[in-house]
Amino acid sequence: xxxxxxxxxxxxxxxxxxxxxxxxxxxxxxxxxxxxxxxxxxxxxxxxxxxxxxxxxxxxxxxxxxxxxxxxxxxxxxxxxxxxxxxxxxxxxxxxxxxxxxxxxxxxxxxxxxxxxxxxxxxxxxxxxxxxxxxxxxxxxxxxxxxxxxxxxxxxxxxxxxxxxxxxxxxxxxxxxxxxxxxxxxxxxxxxxxxxxxxxxxxxxxxxxxxxxxxxxxxxxxxxxxxxxxxxxxxxxxxxxxxxxxxxxxxxxxxxxxxxxxx
Amino acid sequence: xxxxxxxxxxxxxxxxxxxxxxxxxxxxxxxxxxxxxxxxxxxxxxxxxxxxxxxxxxxxxxxxxxxxxxxxxxxxxxxxxxxxxxxxxxxxxxxxxxxxxxxxxxxxxxxxxxxxxxxxxxxxxxxxxxxxxxxxxxxxxxxxxxxxxxxxxxxxxxxxxxxxxxxxxxxxxxxxxxxxxxxxxxxxxxxxxxxxxxxxxxxxxxxxxxxxxxxxxxxxxxxxxxxxxxxxxxxxxxxxxxxxxxxxxxxxxxxxxxxxxxxxxxxxxxxxxx
Numbered sequence: 001x002x003x004x005x006x007x008x009x010x011x012x013x014x015x016x017x018x019x020x021x022x023x024x025x026x027x028x029x030x031x032x033x034x035x036x037x038x039x040x041x042x043x044x045x046x047x048x049x050x051x052x053x054x055x056x057x058x059x060x061x062x063x064x065x066x067x068x069x070x071x072x073x074x075x076x077x078x079x080x081x082x083x084x085x086x087x088x089x090x091x092x093x094x095x096x097x098x099x100x101x102x103x104x105x106x107x108x109x110x111x112x113x114x115x116x117x118x119x120x121x122x123x124x125x126x127x128x129x130x131x132x133x134x135x136x137x138x139x140x141x142x143x144x145x146x147x148x149x150x151x152x153x154x155x156x157x158x159x160x161x162x163x164x165x166x167x168x169x170x171x172x173x174x175x176x177x178x179x180x181x182x183x184x185x186x187x188x189x190x191x192x193x194x195x196x197x198x199x200x201x202x203x204x205x206x207x208x209x210x211x212x213x214x215x216x217x218x219x220x221x222x223x224x225x226x227x228x229x230x231x232x233x234x235x236x237x238x239x240x241x242x243x244x245x246x247x248x249x250x251x252x253x254x255x256x257x258x259x260x261x262x263x
Numbered sequence: 264x265x266x267x268x269x270x271x272x273x274x275x276x277x278x279x280x281x282x283x284x285x286x287x288x289x290x291x292x293x294x295x296x297x298x299x300x301x302x303x304x305x306x307x308x309x310x311x312x313x314x315x316x317x318x319x320x321x322x323x324x325x326x327x328x329x330x331x332x333x334x335x336x337x338x339x340x341x342x343x344x345x346x347x348x349x350x351x352x353x354x355x356x357x358x359x360x361x362x363x364x365x366x367x368x369x370x371x372x373x374x375x376x377x378x379x380x381x382x383x384x385x386x387x388x389x390x391x392x393x394x395x396x397x398x399x400x401x402x403x404x405x406x407x408x409x410x411x412x413x414x415x416x417x418x419x420x421x422x423x424x425x426x427x428x429x430x431x432x433x434x435x436x437x438x439x440x441x442x443x444x445x446x447x448x449x450x451x452x453x454x455x456x457x458x459x460x461x462x463x464x465x466x467x468x469x470x471x472x473x474x475x476x477x478x479x480x481x482x483x484x485x486x487x488x489x490x491x492x493x494x495x496x497x498x499x500x501x502x503x504x505x506x507x508x509x510x511x512x513x514x515x516x517x518x519x520x521x522x523x524x525x526x527x528x529x530x531x532x533x534x535x536x537x
Contacts, residue, residue, distance in 0.1 A: 001266075002266055002271070002297075002298070003294075003492075003496045003499070004266065004268065004271045004500070004505075005266040007266075030268065033266075033267040033268055034266055034267070034268055035266055058267075175519065176519055176522060179483065179485040179486060179518060179519035179522055180483050180485075180486065180522075181483070182483055182484060182485060184485070219447055220404070220447055220448065220449035221449060221507065221508070222444060222449055222451070222507075222508065222510055223444065223447065226508045227508070229270075230507070230508035230509075233268075233270055233271075233505035233506065234505075234506070234509070236268065236271075236505070237500045237505065237506075241496075242496035242497070242499070242500060243496070243497065243500075244484070244493060244496075245484075245485065245489050245490070245493040245516060245517060245518045246493075246497070246514075246515075246516060246517075246518075247485055247518055247519060248519070249514070249515055251509065251512065251514065252509075252512055253508050253509055254508070255508045255509075255510060256440065256441075256443075256444030256510055256511065258511060259440070259441045259444035259445065259511070262441055
């Protein structure tokens with residue numbers, strides 16, 4: 001048994017249908033490959049069931065639960081159902097989130113609130129609800145998905161960057177609070193992730209072009225946008241006993257993208 | 264259920280671990296072997312290296328013990344030569360040599376300051392650059408991991424020289440990652456900063472707090488010091504393909520020991536500032 005194996009663990013992945021970059025689906029599938037039974041959570045039944053089918057096709061176990069993570073009562077129901085299905089909750093991956101683009105001066109207050117609601121409130125609600133189960137069980141692992149935008153700021157997505165900065169900070173506070181309960185809380189922050197052919201909803205044409213141009217450049221893989229698999233691998237690390245002493249950390253997964261700031 | 268993630272394996276990779284004869288370095292070396300790598304262990308004391316190399320062979324992997332003073336450039340060259348001679352290439356370099364030493368400002372001496380900087384910072388510079396040259400020459404890329412310390416981020420009045428060296432190592436890690444990125448070399452350069460770690464040496468010296476409090480309650484594992492394998496596990500991840508999109512990063516390895524409220528634990532209450 002190696003230190004990254006997740007046999008007999010039960011993992012919840014929110015945003016597991018992976019409709020934008022496909023990080024959630026990659027996380028769910030990779031956790032399953034590592035041995036976990038996976039509860040795939042999202043708003044769209046069809047996309048969830050596609051991921052569940054893929055996992056079952058690998059001979060692993062998964063179920064889908066439709067829930068809106070911004071609604072406290074739905075989150076409570078989700079946690080109850082999830083612990084009912086597989087008997088425990090060992091891992092929670094707070095991946096549900098979305099990005100939209102626009103100049104801050106053009107941003108509506110509603111857009112700001114929607115962004116905070118999904119990226120930050122959803123993470124908070126799921127963490128707190130899952131922690132109650134984990135405390136009863138004697139411990140668990142929570143992995144949040146942040147963003148490099150949450151550290152460096154973002155020119156055309158201030159609301160998104162602020163929500164992810166809050167997620168990174170929430171990670172640290174929850175880690176301090178729950179260290180006595182044996183709950184590790186860590187964060188994985190992706191940089192640019194490669195754009196699937198069909199594009200990402202709401203992404204401006206110029207941003208899509210920039211990434212697709214970069215994707216086809218003849219440079220080493222560190223200089224390319226990341227793949228959903230890169231994020232999924234880091235999530236497995238933080239979900240596994242290989243990171244048993246780590247808590248409150250934020251691992252940024254963005255290749256050498258940051259190096260362009262020093263051009 | 265079996266583990267189906269090849270990306271986390273180090274199968275047939277060639278690694279050098281300096282300071283591999285004891286403590287955290289020994290643990291990293293053995294964890295690498297268990298993950299499938301062949302490991303060159305380097306440090307000054309041949310007998311310690313021989314023992315670790317023997318254990319690695321016992322795990323079914325090959326090993327080479329090269330007695331090395333990592334502060335001497337010609338000895339680093341020799342270490343690289345011997346590695347290439349035996350294994351034909353180098354995939355992973357772990358610059359782990361070093362040691363904490365007290366430094367009293369009242370008796371501050373430049374030679375002692377320089378000795379500590381040399382042991383803890385020059386050694387990483389020499390190993391990293393030499394390994395980088397080999398990796399660039401191979402054209403296959405590679406992984407460089409520097410073992411710093413939370414002393415390099417926190418402030419510790421007892422360890423000014425050691426802390427400065429470890430802080431320097433963190434900055435050097437990022438700069439080297441930048442230089443390789445500019446050169447379009449697929450070499451990941453990352454830093455691991457362990458907090459207080461219960462190595463056999465630390466344990467023997469009686470510095471590890473008990474995991475049972477005076478009132479009989481158990482200290483939660485996250486409020487205890489690192490075990491050496493905690494550091495090694497993170498080093499396996501960083502050396503593997505699973506972390507191939509991570510470069511120029513710092514991974515801090517520690518729990519919340521500083522949050523332990525019990526009086527029988529020496530506390531470091533300074534929060535990490537990142």
